[in-house]
Amino acid sequence: MQVTSPVRKPLITGGKTVHDVTEDICRQVEAKPSKLWLMAFGVSVVTLAIGFLAVAATLWEGIGMWGLNKTVGWAWDITNFVWWVGIGHAGTLISAVLLLFRQKWRMAINRAAEAMTIFAVICAAMFPVLHMGRPWLGAYWALPLPNTFGSLWVNFNSPLLWDVFAISTYFSVSLVFWYLGLVPDFATIRDRATGMRKTIYGALSLGWDGAARTWSRYESVSLILAGLATPLVLSVHTIVSFDFATSVIPGWHTTIFPPYFVAGAIFSGFAMVLTLMLVTRHVFKLQDYITIEHIELMNIVIMVTGSIVGIAYITEFFIAWYSGVPAEQYAFFNRMNGPYWWAYWSMMTCNVISPQLFWSKKIRTSIAATFIISIIVNIGMWFERFVIIVTSLHRDYLPSSWAMFYPTVYDMGVYLFTFGLFFTAFFLFAKFFPVINMAEVKSIVKSSSENSVKKTA
Amino acid sequence: MSDSKNFILGVYDDEDVLLHAVSKIRGAGIKIDEVYSPFPVHGLDDELGYKKSKLPIAAFLFGMLGTTLALTMQIWMLGIDWPMIIGGKNFVAIPDFIPVTFELTVLLAAFGMVGTFLVSSDLKPWKDPKLLDIRITDDKHIMAIDLAKNKAVDAAQIGSALKDSGAVEVNDKKVEE
DSSP states (O other): OOOOOTTOHHHHHHOOOOHHHHHHHHHHHOOOOOOHHHHHHHHHHHHHHHHHHHHHHHHHGGGGSSSSSOOSSHHHHHHHHHHHHHHHHHHHHIIIIIHTTOOOGGGGHHHHHHHHHHHHHHHHHHHHHHSSSSSSGGHHHHHHHOOSEEESOOOOOOHHHHHHHHHHHHHHHHHHHHHHHHHHHHHHHHHOOOHHHHHHHHHTTTTOOOBHHHHHHHHHHHHHHHHHHHHHHHHHHHHHHHHHHHHTTTTTTTTTHHHHHHHHHHHHHHHHHHHHHHHHHHHHHTTTTHHHHHHHHHEEEEEHHHHHHHHHHHHHHHHHHEEEEHHHHHHHHHHHHHHTTHHHHHIIIIIIIIIGGGGGGGHTTHHHHHHHHHHHHHHHHHHHHIIIIIIIHHHHGGGGGGGOOOOHHHHHHHHHHHHHHHHHHHHHHHSSOOOOOOHHHHHHHHHHHHHHHHOOO | TTTTTEEEEESOHHHHHHHHHHHHHHHHOOOOOOOEEEOOOOOOHTTTTTOOOOHHHHHHHHHHHHHHHHHHHHIIIIIISOOOOOOTOOSSSSHHHHHHOOOOOHHHHHHHHHHHHHHHHHHTTTTTOOOOGGGOOOOOOEEEEEEGGOOOHHHHHHHHHHHHTSEEEEEEEEOOO
């Protein structure tokens, strides 16, 4: 028997029974799409289509369509890549790390957060793929395939190649973890459906019958997947940070990057989860499952990781000064006072100051404040990557090569495309898949719902 | 007789009652064919006397395979087949090979274990689950007792034992093979 301490707040409110969980979550999968959903989905598809024009132009004409120049050879592309990968960190962190720590509040949010992870990683992958210029040949440059192009094998000493392996492993393991969680829930939908729906959800549910023997194996598979996914999550952004940290560019060449990037990724990932979950919760009326308690706990994670990011910024500055290396000192001085001062100070305001507001219980339990701060955090995290990448490059070693970066409409279009892709995929998921993990939530109805907490108190 | 199975189903609506019921029924010398639940019930596998899953061993072996493959691939490609001077580094620079080795270890361990799980639990898209009760995936736990495997105890006795153990319903179910 599972016992929850009476000091813990209930994770499910509204006196729900196990059957209510099935009804509440299946309702939106079974109902006809609402007008609101159709509108939101329509806007996403239109965004995707408009953005695709920029993608098509990039593929047709080449990456010269972007605003990159000889000095700033990496800008929005890598900024957006790192930003999306960072956002993709919350899902697997919630489902894997919080599973290992036995945090039961993960159960209501892990499904949607993992879906978000998968879509964000797809969006992230768009940028390096498009940056290849001729992505149809990309497999030869990214994977160890025998070829006749020159250097026979890929360079395993390169962090960019490590990225290929890290991101693709992260994507595929997250996908498997997510799908495995969906199987019992697809079975629930299958057993309520008829006709075509029954066939489709029947195939998706892999003939799940809920046998104790299968559940027992399923539980050990979940636990080990969580154990494998935990170092994986940490490794992905570590390796992304190696793209910069292993170089010799002042402002990039720092050993603090791996933990600093991982904390930043969790920070932005949780913010994006909150942005999306607050909307999903409202539209699908899931207030009893995603409670203020859940929102508060996520806000605390944002506050902690935001503080780590803040300390990392300050440490970087201190070390730049303390190193006594003029190039390093200049890189940081230039970030603060150079032509990109506005990007730097936007980053500082959004990432360092805004999460500190969550020290106030009133703010971290306010839905409106949470929603606004969650968006501010992701704006700040975009600026962080932009500052790190562009300000470190634009003042080259020779003053004659100094340059600024101006994005073209194609840079913006490709970014827009990934937004369209992300939201189109997320809305399809929200309509056709159960947005909350029913089987897991059902397992805590007895121990962590409002009724049970009252009983033991 | 051989082409159909007769089950007595005990329907439970509470996981803790179910756990006690399993030990009571097994204590009464009745063999339980299987218990079906809408969500994982912790400790149910122990009560039913199931052995610990060997899937962790499968995961470890697949992981080791990943490590070996990754290291062999990188050392062979850059060290033996086509050595290249990259920044004056060693041809076989083991620290540089660690990230890819780690990722492939995780990849193979995860996919190998999940594949083993799907095969050993016979989960596949074209399978008909033949549920004994449609409420299994909603909110009821079903304890299935195969009459053919319990010839020593008569059906009425099994039914009353289930009722006594806290079953909210006791049903008969005939399954055509």
